Amino acid sequence: MSVPLLETKGLKKYFKTKNGFLHAVDDINIKIDEGNTLGVVGESGCGKSTLGRTILRLIEPTEGEVSFNGKNIIEYNRKSMVAIREKMQIIFQDPYASLNPRMTVGEIIAEPLYVCKITKGKKETNNRVRSLMETVGLAERYENAYPHELDGGRRQRIGIARALSVNPKFIVCDEPVSALDVSIQAQILNLMMDLQEEQKLTYLFITHDLSVVKHISDEIAVMYLGKCVEKAPSKELYSNPKHPYTQALLSAIPIPKLDQGKIVNIIKGEVLSPINPAPGCRFAPRCPYINKDCTVAEPPLCEINENHFVLCTLY
């Protein structure tokens, strides 16, 4: 088997707080093959954004490995890290906060080209910016506009163009469509799928919305309080969810149809604090199927079907 484009081994990120260690990302092992998309799903505070940033070393991990093309990038020094970032990019969640308000659209997209010295001279840079704007569907007349003049959907297109400018292989997409209206959300998702096909991109797609990742992902990982509780190929996860948390998450999605009836399976309680978590399964306090093993030790990761992993004592 070929080497996966991106792999993490035992990746951990603990933040030190006044009350102890906050386990934001706790022992995450993922693999993404080139050209594929891994969806990472979870509620706020489950560590999904921290995972995305730790993979790019925008946050330094506490422990573990991140391998890109088979090489552990955690050992890289600053200079080789800058070089590798050409291949690894990120699209941020909030298209309102992630663009410099004092730069024009053209300048924002050109910035990575200067930093990574990809284009030579002004003319080449300008041409590249124009062609990028065309790729993401931004009209040329916006080149000298400032971000505040544009709406959310167009701003997110700038974010995508900026990430694409350095010809990356791998992009962390951190909730790229959560801040957008549904009709615009669908436009951006289609655009991202087209770009993936054309440029053989690999995505780590972070979102809280299970209905969004279904379309774009090949594989989905469900996170809860820093742990990956279930990982399966997209189709398998939706047709055969095994972890009680995944089941609850899926049944909590309001479906825009009448015959679906009301929600039956509402889980009680809220997400606990990730600071110094108690031993055992982290979902145990909210789990409807809790048994005495759940609070003793962490359940082992079981492969119940091909490529379908669950972290639960039930299996």
Add this chain to the structure above:
Amino acid sequence: MKKKILEIKDLYVEYITEDGIVHAVNGLNLELEKGQTLGLVGETGAGKTTTVLSIMKLLPEQIGRITKGTILLDGNNITDLRETEMQKLRGNAVSMIFQDPMTSLNPVLSVGDQIAEVLELHQAELGKKRIDERVDEILDMVGLQKERKVEYPHQFSGGMKQRIVIAMALACEPKLLLADEPTTALDVTIQAQVLEMMNRLKDTFSTSMMLITHDLGVVAQTCDSVAIMYAGRVIEQGTLKDIYTAGRHHPYTIGLFNSIPDLTKDTKRLSPIKGLMPDPINLPNGCAFHPRCPECLDVCRYEMPEESCYGTHKIRCHLYK
């Protein structure tokens, strides 16, 4: 015929800004029967929040104003009410849940005091002791421990804060509750809890509710009737059945449904609506949706369509005449 708690007729609201006049609501007609829940659906800038603010008479002073139309609340015209009279209605007759639970609570007042404030303002006759008891009852009702009433908003999670905001809105048992995207900021599992609770409380108090949302899934689970807004007008309205299962729809409604990823089907691509919402300063002539409409006719470009009625189902489109 059932009594109507809310009737809006031909409402126009505009905001005066430096760039020009923003036409936020343009001839809106809405009706809500007692005890029912109406879902008001639309994208950012469709005029949903403006509509609710007009009912509460909370439009920003100087900038926003109602230029035409009437709002009847429980049969009384409230369009020209003075502020002192309106103040008596707020809380008791009509009350509002704001969009963002994180910013609609006062960070320097304890939660108990904030709920008590509502009662002190709108039901002062209760007396201090009774108000205290009432705060405990209300907290219990929304599923929070009454011991926590001395705590401050930052000590609660997002879902709990939204419960507190709902508790404040329901404190005086209003006849009409306006909920502006009450669950948009919450996680799905918490959203399910809050929606379930709102439905239960609505039945206990027999309150009528107007639920503003952009989520057609939430509407399917909580509402009795639906109105879909685009550029300040209701372009389609009817019962849940009319909107979700009937054969005819406004092209915008169809686009909206197609944009939502369907969990039960295996399609790889979504079919979104082309283009963007029109600028409310400079609305297109004719039907405001025509530049994005896949079935645009010549007449759409210059003439605003009238509403066509099919029983309870109303569509504002030239395709249906």
